[in-house]
Amino acid sequence: MSVLLSILVDGVAYGMILFMISVGLSITMGLMRVINLAHGGFALIGGAIAHVLTMFFGLSFIPASVLAVMLVVAAAAPMERLLYRHIYGFDELGQVLATVGIVFLMIATVNLFLGSTILPIRSPQLFAAPVDLGFRTLPFHRLVVIAAGILVLAGLWLLIEKTRFGIYLRAAVDNKNAAASLGINTARIYLVAFCLGAGLAALGGILGAELLPVEAYYPLRYMVLFLIVVAVGGLGSVLGSFCAALGLGILDTFGRYMLPDVGTIFFFLAIIMVLALRPNGLMGRAQ
Amino acid sequence: MSELATRPSVRTAALSLGSIWPVAVVALGAGAAFFLFPYDLAFLTRIVIMMVFVLSFDLILGYAGIATLGHAAMYGCGAYAAGLVALHISPDPLLGLVFGALGGALIAWLSGLVLMRAHGMTLLMISIAVTMVLQEAASKARWLTGGADGLPGVSVSPIFGWFEFDFVGQVAFIYSVCVLVAVLVFCQLVVGSPFGLALKGIKGSPSRMRAIGTPVYRRKVTIYVLAGAIAGIAGALAAQVTGLVGIEVFNFSLSADVMVMLILGGAGRLYGAIIGTLIFxxxxxxxxxxxxxxxxxxxxxxxxxxxxxxxxxxxxxPDRLIRTFRRT
Known part of the structure; x- marks a missing residue:
């Protein structure tokens, strides 16, 4: 029983990381219909900036993380204006080629300045301190990750359901042209959604550095994982991404602990089953 | 549809002189490369094998409009099939190619039955997952595949019992080019046939093709199996030429590279596959x-x-340049 509970906690923490990184991808894919293979690159850049700030400039973890996320958002905005704006109009294959090109440039940039070794982020002593949950002790860091994931979900829910921006966003996801003809500035919605997604990816990359180590080839290594979360959750659905990320995180952790020999096979077979039965994902709408 | 109607006759078009050009250009280019870069034959052979692989991907992505990110599945199965045949049954290279094609076709058929019902993002993800399952299976089935160490020392006998694979790689290069030319001719016949035209129609509008009586799902499975067989041949070639098969044959990056090379060159034209691979x-x-x-x-x-x-x-x-000059 306690084994199952500890798998659950680890799986949930892992799932929260997946959720934070993937949810932005899900929103942008649902909204702009763009296959952004460079999304993981924002997590990489966030992690790399946090690494530089904590290791070289001696900033402590929290201000470094906040600054890194802000810098990523600041970098994402001109990218959206200059590059992605044109990429929305390409056909699917062109989008793949363009975003693969962008992710290569991101990897090459990080590689140029920091090399291709793992980039550790110095986190406070407190994060490594063990916390006794009764059935097991685990590092405080896991609890922070879980709390952050829940906060992100709650924040997104409030943003999308309760604000004017959220109404515009939902309208644009449902029908871009109708939304635009009603006077909604869809270009600005795109920009904000894109920057939001990039910032969340950076946050996920920094907080998840312990589980998914940050290094130059990070976006390619985990691209499949992020895309699977989006596909299983359903494009454009925040709650879908959340359920998919948690489910996949728990399933993957369970497979690794309990079935070390066939865990990964089991994981991918489960994904094939889900997608074969529900082609639009758990919460996706038919397109 | 007008494109289909204006074609005089598919059979004659496929057999006419025009279709010989690509093959001639490829053969001439390979001959020139053979004499110009005698010390890079191993690298040139890798390019040629990759061209075979990208051509097979062009059949499904460029002609039938089926976008997958798991084409390495068939390549890997072909490589393992050829490697196992060479180790356990017979070292004959052509037999290895046949088994490579069968291996690729078999896995394409099995996975295609599920894959060809899916579209878009779902299709991409399921095809990735299939490749991942195969990679894990290959890494765990140590008794058959050697696990993460791969199949060591795959060696093949001389081709036709005559041309032995030499150290410099001359025979390997010529052998690969011959396979490439054969595959290119085969692909031309396929895309010029009524079946190939049906595929173009399916790419344009599946519902219209269904309305005029084309069994869309069956056509897609068929081309997927054909492309799988060719990808299997590419894998088998790689196994024979390098003498190694490792679980990297199922790497996601291989599937992604193939897609990038094809789009770079231009999907939907056989030349595009060749040029994209070469340049990349x-x-x-x-x-x-x-x-x-x-x-x-x-x-x-x-x-x-x-x-x-x-x-x-x-x-x-070239089209772009011509149009630009005409305008000025």
Whole structure:
């Protein structure tokens, strides 16, 4: 029983990381219909900036993380204006080629300045301190990750359901042209959604550095994982991404602990089953 | 549909002189490369094998409009099939190719039955998952595949009992080029046949093709199996030429590279597959030789420039130039 509970906690923490990184991808894919293979690159850049700030400039973890996320958002905005704006109009294959090109440039940039070794982020002593949950002790860091994931979900829910921006966003996801003809500035919605997604990816990359180590080839290594979360959750659905990320995180952790020999096979077979039965994902709408 | 109607006769078109050009150009280019770069034959052979692989992907992505990110599944199965045949049954290379094709076709058929019902994102993800399952299976089934160490020392006998694989790689290169030419001719016949035209129709509008009586799902499974067989041949070639099969044959990056090379060259034309592979691999090779750490800048910039300047791929460059000059 306690084994199952500890798998659950680890799986949930892992799932929260997946959720934070993937949810932005899900929103942008649902909204702009763009296959952004460079999304993981924002997590990489966030992690790399946090690494530089904590290791070289001696900033402590929290201000470094906040600054890194802000810098990523600041970098994402001109990218959206200059590059992605044109990429929305390409056909699917062109989008793949363009975003693969962008992710290569991101990897090459990080590689140029920091090399291709793992980039550790110095986190406070407190994060490594063990916390006794009764059935097991685990590092405080896991609890922070879980709390952050829940906060992100709650924040997104409030943003999308309760604000004017959220109404515009939902309208644009449902029908871009109708939304635009009603006077909604869809270009600005795109920009904000894109920057939001990039910032969340950076946050996920920094907080998840312990589980998914940050290094130059990070976006390619985990691209499949992020895309699977989006596909299983359903494009454009925040709650879908959340359920998919948690489910996949728990399933993957369970497979690794309990079935070390066939865990990964089991994981991918489960994904094939889900997608074969529900082609639009758990919460996706038919397109 | 007008494109289909204006074609005089498919059979004659496929057999006419025009269809010999690509084959002649490929053969001439390979001959020139053979004499110009006698010390890079191993690299040239890798390019040729990759061309076979990308051609097979062009059949499904370029002609039938089926976008997958798991084409390495068939390549890997072909490589393992050829490796196992060489180790346990017979070292004959042509038999290895046949088994490679069968291995690729079999896995394409099994996975295609599920895959060809899916579309878009779902299709991409299921095809990735299939490849991952195969990679894990290959890494766990140590008794058969050697696990993460791979199949060591795959050696093949001389071709037709006559041409032995030499150390420099001359025979391997010529052998691979012959396979490439055969595959190219076969692909031309397929895309020029009524079946190939049906595929183009399915790419344009599946519902219209269904309305005029084409069994869309069956056609898609058929082309997927055909492409799988050719990808299996490419894998088998790689296994025979390098003498190794490892679980890297199922790597996601291989599937992604194939897609990038094809789109770079121009999907939907057989020339596009060949040119895209050539340019991508040569630029990659040269950039990595000049600066082993920062070559990714060059590749990334090249992809962006091509996609912004030539959305139809490098193959559309001549058309573009002609149109630009006519206008001025």
């Amino acid at each position: 691999m040569v630029v990659h090779h040269v950039a990595a030789a000049i600066d082993p750490f920062n070559w990714l800048f060059v590749i990334g910039a090249m992809l962006l420039v091509v996609v912004f300047a030539l959305p139809q791929g490098l193959i559309s460059l």
